[in-house]
Amino acid sequence: MDDFSITSRAYQTLRAQIIGCTLKPESRLNIASLQSSLSLSQASVREALSRLTAEGLVEIERHRGFRVAPVSASGFRELTEACLTVELPCIRSSIANGDLEWERQLIAAYHRAAQTLQQVNAGSAGVDAYSNERQAFYEVLLSACDNAWLLWSWRLLYAQNMRYRHMYLSLARYELEQLPVHEEILQALLKRDVAKVEALAIANYEHVMNFVEQALASEAKTAVDKGKQRRTAA
Secondary structure, three states: OOHHHHHHHHHHHHHHHHHOOOOOOOOEEOHHHHHHHHOOOHHHHHHHHHHHHHOOOEEEEOOOEEEEOOOOHHHHHHHHHHHHHHHHHHHHHHHHHOOHHHHHHHHHHHHHHHHHHHHHHHOOOOHHHHHHHHHHHHHHHOOOOOOHHHHHHHHHHHHHHHHHHHHOHHHHHHHHHOHHHHHHHHHHHHOOOHHHHHHHHHHHHHHHHHHHHHHHHHHHHHHHHHHHHHHHHO
């Protein structure tokens, strides 16, 4: 296997583990340990980490090496605003350029995502299964966009967005309740009603943003309370 293939495998594996939160936010990334667990060379792991640093999924700390980029409530709000800034022009372009085959693929991808979401909530599928189908729906939705730079930017932002979604199985339960809204967005897309699609998409992002912010705030409070309990016990 050539060096490029080995580095690519290291990159894809680490990227999937970070997005899926197998490698948790802020966890240290020891090159030797990763080399051993992935059965790869140190050079390929280091190159993969450098690529992930350029994508914002990994950070380098002076004298301390690599770590998974952190997540935060304020960070998620900024990320959501950036996603919308890039995503809405992509959606407008796709609606303008999408043909009947695009519509058929969109309907099929939507139903796969909706069915998988129901399976996740029934306990017969993992949250990553829904994340994969959700991404597949968005890939179809934006596939008719004719601006490659916008699509490239969207994929970088979407990967960051998925990290937050993998952290919260309860978000899947919340989104199940939002299926009527998702269905409404689909119908507006098929009718090429750009204004309605944008309004519904913005409102949906706002709801999810509030949900994640509340979850992060609750986690932060729990961590503080546990810290107080440990200090009291000591």
